[in-house]
Amino acid sequence: MKIKTLLAGCGSMGGRWMEYALARPDVEMVGLVDVYVPNAEATNARHGLALPIYSTVEEAMAASGADLLLDTSIPECHASNAVTAMLSGAHVMMEKPMATSMPEAKRLIEVSERTGRFCAVMQNRRFTKEIRSLKRDLDAGIIGKPGFVKADFFLGPRFGGFRETMDHPLLLDMAIHTFDAARYLIGSEPVAVYAAEFNPDGSWYAGNASAACVFEFGNGAVFAYNGSWSAVGHSTSWEGDWRITGTIGSALWNGDDYASYQTLIEDVDSGALAPPMQGGRHWQGAERREACLNEMFEALISGKRSETDIRDNIHSVAMMLGAIESAALQSKVMLPR
Ligand SMILES: NC(=O)c1ccc[n+]([C@@H]2O[C@H](COP(=O)([O-])OP(=O)(O)OC[C@H]3O[C@@H](n4cnc5c(N)ncnc54)[C@H](O)[C@@H]3O)[C@@H](O)[C@H]2O)c1
Structure with missing residues (x-):
């Protein structure tokens, strides 16, 4: 079964993550989230897609029932997007930084542990x-x-x-x-x-x-x-x-x-x-963004803790x-x- 996946944040990093996700046979993209709709439309056009577009993660989760949120939005939104996704049942992989305050970072860990949802960060x-x-x-x-x-x-x-x-x-x-x-x-x-x-x-x-x-x-x-x-x-x-x-x-x-x-x-x-x-x-093998995403996906699929799990990454934050x-x-x- 494929991992139903949302992409939030359709800017420059969003495009890179999208290319990676589309190349994975186990991922099915089910929607795009962006507060600025033209960016999501441009992402659809660039990749020849017609994915549904939402302006909040909450709305996207309710409509799509996604298993995974890929969050490449701006730093201030990562923690709230991830909390919303995890509380709606999705795992999360996000761009750095995981949060822009310690209370937000701790809340992410609390929600991840309480819901059993995977949450890890890009440290390419x-x-x-x-x-x-x-x-x-x-x-x-x-x-x-x-x-x-x-x-x-x-x-x-x-x-x-x-x-x-x-x-x-x-x-x-x-x-x-x-x-x-x-x-x-x-x-x-x-x-x-x-x-x-x-x-x-x-x-x-x-x-x-x-x-x-x-x-x-x-x-x-x-x-x-x-x-x-x-x-x-x-x-x-x-x-x-x-x-x-x-x-x-x-x-x-x-x-x-x-x-x-x-x-x-x-x-x-x-x-x-x-x-x-x-x-x-x-x-040997892949490097940078691809390697970090590979590692996160391997950890998610095998049930292991990712090297860049939020419980580790909070020390970098x-x-x-x-x-x-x-x-x-x-x-x-x-x-x-
Ligand atoms: N790992 C790296 O090497 C690397 C490199 C560049 C950027 N980044 C990170 O990637 C993230 C995005 O950077 P970028 O350069 O792609 O920025 P960008 O401005 O090109 O794109 C950000 C997108 O997020 C959208 N957005 C803003 N608030 C949102 C929200 N609440 N929900 C959904 N979408 C929202 C914006 O409209 C925009 O389309 C940042 O956290 C940045 O630090 C990481």
């Missing part, structure tokens, strides 16, 4: 062959225990649209990818953050498009994030530019290539170092919201465990 940037390979090397102990991790993220995209009017475009719409990658690589949960958020001269965003954040992790590691979405020139990759310092060596990763490692030769006390060496590929709170308070914020 933890599904590249480069980060998967780096993670495998780190877990194998290539640099010992990571203690100090930094990621620089400096880009100057001109999106137009909702990002240029948000209060926290970098922290709310982008940084969660890098924060989620830090949790993935460090293999521990964040416990505290101290952050500054600002909008330097020359920025074309209304809200704060730059931030510097220091996170403390439960295993003692510290993660320093410097990010800007209004940086002109010398861009980093979209994955960020990383240095991970461990007990017996360091990893450098520019986000595009395989990481480079330099480690002690053998005698820790002498401090003698081996020449830097490039890591290899330890990940806590980093994002904690950084915003810390910047507003100008003080260190402890993160919920």
Whole structure:
């Protein structure tokens, strides 16, 4: 039997998710939801479809009896759309962020657990062959225990649209990818953050498009994030530019290539170092959005917890919201465990 599926949010990500869903033999699309009907009509036209169009998830669930909601709407709507869908009996896969406040994020988990509905989040940037390979090397102990991790993220995209009017475009719409990658690589949960958020001269965003954040992790590691979405020139990759310092060596990763490692030769006390060496590929198959969607579908179908289940992803959300709170308070914020 096919999974009766709704798509909410027919913008640019909606188009990508739609292509994926249409290519899955076990998915039957049963409707589109968008507050702006022309976007849903354009999605139908682009894909040669004539799916029913609804303006709310509530209306769409009542009319379609869908099993699954794919939500690619704007960040502020993800939590309420997901709660409505789960309370009407549907599982949910959604774009990041899962919520824009901690009470909303906790309510999502409460509703998911009470209804037994699956709810997981797109974190495509933890599904590249480069980060998967780096993670495998780190877990194998290539640099010992990571203690100090930094990621620089400096880009100057001109999106137009909702990002240029948000209060926290970098922290709310982008940084969660890098924060989620830090949790993935460090293999521990964040416990505290101290952050500054600002909008330097020359920025074309209304809200704060730059931030510097220091996170403390439960295993003692510290993660320093410097990010800007209004940086002109010398861009980093979209994955960020990383240095991970461990007990017996360091990893450098520019986000595009395989990481480079330099480690002690053998005698820790002498401090003698081996020449830097490039890591290899330890990940095959699909990557990015397709890989993350594959993983979510496999988890849904097999009844397992997805790697990006909301009960895991809430820690990435806590980093994002904690950084915003810390910047507003100008003080260190402890993160919920
Ligand atoms: N994972 C990634 O790499 C990645 C990349 C880009 C965007 N995103 C995320 O995808 C989401 C959508 O981004 P986008 O670039 O496609 O935006 P977009 O503006 O192109 O599309 C958003 C669509 O949602 C619709 N919408 C707004 N409120 C709605 C509601 N309550 N119910 C249904 N539809 C509603 C809008 O009318 C619009 O058609 C955002 O959460 C964004 O953060 C993720």
